[in-house]
Amino acid sequence: MTAIVGVPLVRTNPVALSRGYRFEMVKLVSQWRIRLLMVACLIAPAAYSAVVSQQTSLPTDAVYGRLMNQSGWAGSLAILVFLGTLLLPLLTSVVAGDIFAVEDRLGTWRHLLVAVRSPRRIFVSKALAALTVILVLLVCLMVSSTTGGLVSVGSHPLPGLDGHLIGSAELARTVVLAWLTVVPPTLAFSAVGLLGSVALGRSPLGLLAPVALALVLMGVQVMPVPVALRVALPTNAFIAYRGLFTDPAQLGPFWVGLVVSLSWTVLATLLAYRLFVRRDFTDLANDGSSRLVLRGFAPLAVLVVVTTVVVAATTGATGSGIEKAKVEAALSTSFSNLYVLQTDQLNRPPVTVSQLGTTTSCEKGGSRVTDEGAGAGWRCTVTWTLPGTTAVGTAIYQLEIAPEGRYVADGDGPKEVNGFFQVRTPAGDAPNPLWQFDGVVDLLGS
Amino acid sequence: MHPFDAVRARSVVKTFGDVIALDGVDLDVAAGQIHGLVGPNGAGKTTLLGLVLGLAAADAGTLEILGMPMGRALSVADGVAGFVDGPGLYPTLTARQNLMTLLALRGERTSRSREVDELLGRVGLAEVSGDAVRGFSLGMRQRLGLAAALLGGPRLLVLDEPANGLDPAGRRQVHDVLTDLADSGATVVLSSHRMDDLASLCDEVTLLSAGRVVFSGPVHKLAAESGELDYRLITSDPEGARGVADGTPSLRRVTARNGSRQGDEQALVVRGPEAALDRLVAQLIGAGIAIRELGPVVPPLEAAFLALTGTEADINAEETTR
Incomplete structure (x- = not known):
């Protein structure tokens, strides 16, 4: 060894x-x-x-x-x-x-x-x-x-x-x-x-x-x-x-x-x-x-x-984070931006978001339900004005808001604005940006 | 300068919850020796090998590996290699890839790739070196595990049941590899249930039982611990032989258990010292009874194992009245 x-x-x-x-x-x-x-x-x-x-x-x-x-x-x-x-x-x-x-x-x-x-x-x-x-x-x-x-x-x-x-x-x-x-x-x-x-x-x-x-x-x-x-x-x-x-x-x-x-x-x-x-x-x-x-x-x-x-x-965030004011602000912004887009599509005189002065009023599920939280019962009325006119435009949206803040806005008319899935442009039919769209509510926003 | 012990354990204790796996174990394995660990299931062999490999720390006592005291942290000393509870191989890799990845771990991929081929040849796996390990038999895995342990030339090789699943040729091959390694000065510590393996391979053995060392020393000394053996005789006149055996002083006749070898109903099994057996043989011959077969029921090493571990009662015969 x-x-x-x-x-x-x-x-x-x-x-x-x-x-x-x-x-x-x-x-x-x-x-x-x-x-x-x-x-x-x-x-x-x-x-x-x-x-x-x-x-x-x-x-x-x-x-x-x-x-x-x-x-x-x-x-x-x-x-x-x-x-x-x-x-x-x-x-x-x-x-x-x-x-x-x-x-x-x-x-x-x-x-x-x-x-x-x-x-x-x-x-x-x-x-x-x-x-x-x-x-x-x-x-x-x-x-x-x-x-x-x-x-x-x-x-x-x-x-x-x-x-x-x-x-x-x-x-x-x-x-x-x-x-x-x-x-x-x-x-x-x-x-x-x-x-x-x-x-x-x-x-x-x-x-x-x-x-x-x-x-x-x-x-x-x-x-x-x-x-x-x-x-x-x-x-x-x-x-x-x-x-x-x-x-x-x-x-x-x-x-x-x-x-x-x-x-x-x-x-x-x-x-x-x-x-x-x-x-x-x-x-x-x-x-x-x-x-x-x-x-x-x-x-x-x-x-x-x-x-x-x-x-x-x-x-300081409390509750669901989905509140009436936030929903209205989010929908107003989205609608204004998309309206500008639609105006451009239709080859109409250009407008800006600030000129539209869009306001939105939303409610959830009628008067007996608090206007707060996720769900499919949100109904919103959007109003705006065009530059040089005194007429106020009005459009209705049904909103389905998910708990995490994403919403789907479904246009409920009038047909010329958001009630139909297509718009007739000079180049032919095109998807209507105001008909249905996705948006997001800032849950942590004030 | 004195030769040092490759493994030196003093009063080593290791427990798993309430189970005492090792209970004050002392062990000395001289460098360059092939040392066998043997014991019944649960005796603590694998635990002891795991401590030597640095896979766990002892709860108490001291353990020195290649002269270095093992600390509390889990770590394997340099120069130590081996496996316990079967070799660790990756089935999706080929035999060669398994060894090459180990070399790569050590940063020796390019310079030592020839060593891989040589090792695969030494353990008889050269022809299947490109095959995925998932298709290997148990014996092939054992041999590949041995090759993996030999990478880099360990100074202390620790192997748990290295002959498991090997055919006689494979066993011979493994024996040769281990003997060559010991001849080159490395130390081998291995466990086995096969007493014949230990007898043919080891210089010394340590017998563990219930976490304690019940014998440690040269193999031939273990055989001497066997005490009285049982011997099995096949004779030309079983009835006459039984009568002669009953009349032989210091000799007890025992009967075979159920499940004994074929033809054991004709066999005579006796227990006693060798001198008494000699007298029985002489008397049988004197009585004109031919002895066709004579041998120990249990080989001496195995008998020593059974005697020292307290499992003697489990041998394949039980005592009856004379």
Whole structure:
């Protein structure tokens, strides 16, 4: 037998973080489902955008869905709506929700620890790799949806959510910004995915933690909850981009969403990290699923309470955030901008928004119902005057307002103004911008 | 200068909740030795190997690996490699990719790729190096896991049941690799349920039972711990042989259990010291009874294992009245 003599004492040298990150990336990219997901993200949005924009029936439920046949940018924005509801949480589930659990399934934790020599670096490498793949998938979705729309319809101006016309160049910038605004909530859901993957191990609930969370929060969002709670949920950050499509931009929801999303990201990541580095890797039977779920997720519930209180205190927002005055102001602005647009379409003498002096009067569900909150019972009368005349124009709208502030205004006449879906222009029939349109009520505005 | 121990454990305690996995374990593994860990299920072998690999920290006691005291933090010392509870392999990668990604982790992808091919050849996987691991048998995975552990030339190799799932040829191959490694000066600590593996491979063995060391030393000394063995005889006259055995001093006749080997209804199983067995053989021959087969029911190492771990009652025979 050979004895080793005089060998110096050994040290523990964890592998470099960059190499651990590459190792995790290789493993992720070698998975077929990740490859398929990437291909799907590259093809499906483009195909959807290209096909749907050529249809007569458009997805009017989605903001900008009704305008998909008018500009290629609308397709990208309509897809952004679908992403925020469930698709992005699902993507984070598939990638981040499985990044730790996969090692439990394969029984490779010990191998990984021996190879990397540092649980901390394993955690960071895995988190960064998952984040990279998720962001790449997000970029694929953005490029695909935009390309599909632009190729099939082309780059044309679109009205904003307050009716002002946004030119193609500004639209391009705003659409890219809109996609960037979903990065923070995507990070938040990715962090929840990491937490689920660490805390619940092989359990399917661990894999689906982001989706389960999204479903719960969506359930909360459709209820008549106080506006402070609504905007303090990370799902609200997915729709904060709507504020970019008004002039001036309604940035309140975006900033709140950014702070909320980053808070969720940091807290969920720290919780996942703490659970991970304390895990006993010699106990194969313990994949974390026996750990108290409350220990992992309860602090997130506390975060919701804290952020709700902070939002309420800093913005002074109370109730649903959908009040009569706000609705009237939003509809007046949208109508004025769209009327200018329609005037231009019809080749009439140009008018400006200030010349119209538009005022709106709204009520909800008759005299017995408070004029406040979401619902389909809003009825508004818009009045305006044209320069050089004393006659007052009047138009009726039925409004359906969603709890998160988006409304659909449905023109109820007169026919010449907003009662018909088309207008006769010198170049032929064209969609009537005043007939049906999307708008947004600033929930945090005063 | 004195040779140092590759592994030195003193009074190591490790618990999982209420379960005491290791209860004051002392262990010395000299550098360059192949040391076997053996014990019944739940004895603490895997836990001990996990501590040596740095996958967990002991609750009490001291553990030195390659001369370095292990701290509380989970970390594997440089020069230590191996696996517990099966090799960790990624099924979506090929055998070669599994090893190359490990090299890449160490930043040695380009300079050491030849080593990967050589290792795959040494463990008999050269021909399937481009196949995804998901299609590998258990034995192939074991061999690939061994190759992964050998990357970079470890000074201490820790293996949990490395012969699991291997056919005789594969087992021979693994034995050769481990013997070569020990000959080059590295230390190997392995666990196995197969006493014949340990006997043919290890310089020393440590026998664990219920988290405690019940024997540690050379293999031949373990065999001496077996005490009285049971011997199985097939004779030309079973009835006559039983009568002779009953009349032999210091010898007890035991009966085979259900599920014994085919033909055991004709077999005579006796227990006693070797001298008494010698007398029985002489008397049988003297009585004109031919002995067709004679051997221990349980090999000496296995018997020692059973005796020292308190599981002797589980052997394939039970004592009956003479």
